[in-house]
Amino acid sequence: MWRFGYRRRGQRAQDLSRATNNLPAVTRRAMLEAVEADELIVGAYTDREGRICPMLAAHRRGMRSGVGTFPRAWDSFGRATRPRPATPRELEILRAMLEESFADPPAPEARARDHGSEADPGATPARLKSR
Numbered sequence: 736m737w738r739f740g741y742r743r744r745g746q747r748a749q750d751l752s753r754a755t756n757n758l759p760a761v762t763r764r765a766m767l768e769a770v771e772a773d774e775l776i777v778g779a780y781t782d783r784e785g786r787i788c789p790m791l792a793a794h795r796r797g798m799r800s801g802v803g804t805f806p807r808a809w810d811s812f813g814r815a816t817r818p819r820p821a822t823p824r825e826l827e828i829l830r831a832m833l834e835e836s837f838a839d840p841p842a843p844e845a846r847a848r849d850h851g852s853e854a855d856p857g858a859t860p861a862r863l864k865s866r
Contacts, residue, residue, distance in 0.1 A: 754808035778815030
């Protein structure tokens with residue numbers, strides 16, 4: 736029997752995955768480097784010991800993009816009520832989501848965002864024009 740908590744946990748993971756996929760590719764790459772190199776936290780941008788969240792870690796690596804929904808999704812996924820170190824499991828899930836985001840072909844909106852232009856919603860893909 737499914738319990739409400741199981742669905743909520745799955746929703747939190749989906750929200751984090753969606754927020755991760757909506758980040759520009761350069762930001763995701765910097766965040767992936769941070770997962771490997773830095774001591775990351777959940778629940779705040781930084782803590783008193785100098786540890787930082789994944790988004791701030793990407794920012795410190797030179798990726799100056801909007802944060803979007805990632806910080807809220809990350810904190811919700813970790814069920815953080817105060818700053819604390821990210822668990823190895825949380826970091827492994829984030830790493831997997833970031834790596835998976837590079838394996839999937841990006842959506843037209845994401846491609847346009849990564850290249851700094853806007854997608855034309857009324858444009859017909861080239862493969863459909865010949866039909």
